[in-house]
Amino acid sequence: MNQILLVAKREFLTQVKNKTFIIMTILSPIIMVAIIGIIAWMVSANSDQKSIAVVDESKEFITSLVSGGNEIYNFYGPEDIQGIKDTLAESKTLNGLLVIPAIDKNDFSKVEKGIELSTRGNIGVGFKERLEDKLSKRIEELKMEQAGISHDAVKNMGSDVRIKTFDLKGGSEEKGEYVKFGLAMFLAYIIFMFIMIYGVKVMRSVVEEKNNRVVEIIISSVKPFNLMMGKILGSTLVALTQFTIWILMGLALMLGGSAFFASKMPTNLNTEQAQAMLEQNPEWMADAQGIFDTLLGLNYPFILMMFMLYFLLGYLFYSSIFAAIGSAVDNDTDTQQFTFYPIFPMMIAMYGSMTTLENPDGPVAFWLSIIPLTSPISMVTRLPFGVEWWEIALSLVLLIGTMLLMVFFASKIYRVGILMYGKKPSFKEMWKWMRYSN
Secondary structure: HHHHHHHHHHHHHHOOOOOHHHHHHHHHHHHHHHHHHHHHHHHHHHOOEEEEEEEEEEOOOOOOOEEOOOOEEEEOOHHHHHHHHHOOOOOOOOOEEEEOOOOOOOHHHHHHHHEEEEOOOOOOHHHHHHHHHHHHHHHHHHHHHHHOOOOOHHHOOOOOOOOEEHHHHEEEEOHHHHHHHHHHHHHHHHHHHHHHHHHHHHHHHHHHHHHHOOOHHHHOOOOOOHHHHHHHHHHHHHHOOOHHHHHHHHHHHHHHHHHHHHHOOOOOHHHHHHOOOOHHHHHHHHHHHHHHHHHHHOOOOHHHHHHHHHHHHHHHHHHHHHHHHHHHHOOOOHHHHHHHHHHHHHHHHHHHHHHHOOOOHHHHHHHHHHHOOOHHHHHHHHHHHHHHHHHHHHHHHHHHHHHHHHHHHHHHHHHHOOOOOOOOHHHHHHHHHHOOOO
16 A cells, blocks of 8 residues: 555656646636637627618618617618718728618518618628518517507517426426536536546556656566556546646636626616616526526535546546556557547547436436446536436446456556567457466
């Protein structure tokens, strides 16, 4: 045990003291936030203001085309059409001319097919779609008025059914399935990325020591199994250290960003304005409340505990495979022959777990969370939705047993392969190494 701890300490300190590790650990969260900020800035910077001259011959669309945000509408008479067209191409402030012909209330198809938009350059697909939507809604209102039906009457005829689902097993109302799914996939993605990144690091570390013949000196005083387990445990501590730092930095950046945006929000909204916003966006407010309730209702201590447990067991399971691969090959090129095999089941778990949104208790989600090759990732995606205790117990028992078995077989391959040079291994060869008993 002392040998394992010494090797783990060496592996941990070697990686943690590395300048690349320190720089990337600090910069990675900042880079992610910067990327999101740059994308948001690019979107806002690319959405310039649109100034449109409108000629509404029937004057029925004045209430629909209201200036606001990045859209400005100025109304003119039919006699100004030609003059606006003549100056549009050279204008620096005007982006387009919208001509809406007079409405024939006996034949609305004339106005629907007769609306023209002349532009100075590209007007943008998004702006055109928003403009078409405004005009279409106004024409629908005019059609209803022509039929003797008020717009408010039609609006009241609509229905917005929202089924309240209660989980009798959990005793709570189920809301925000998409929120739970988003959290589940985020946790699964973290496990997938960390296992893949640090598993490959273990493999490359073994290959490097093997090529430098350092391992020949080390195993003279350290047993091969202890050396392999020490490397895996050391890399596990490195991953947990980096993960913890990222969580703390992420929380700090999130709180700082929330405070910054809160300071930019208008604070002079009175009660009447707030009530008006609520009446204009009742669905949005209901959805926001549902998301808030869902986030508050999750059992975070349990989810976090299970997440860390599955991460550790999954990492030990796959790192032993990567260590065995590293001991069996002589260079990074040869690792490509075998690396795909441990990554393949993780990819199945990652993408197969997307079925949890449709049916978290379905057979696909169940078996992916039970089979040890996929359970470290797949079970995490089911935790926010609620999982029976016996399913978690069965999954953990199988994962722990398979992990120990995999470590045993990997150590057998590691023991022989770490001293093998100049020969490309095959599965048949590694099978012989696992059966080697001396």
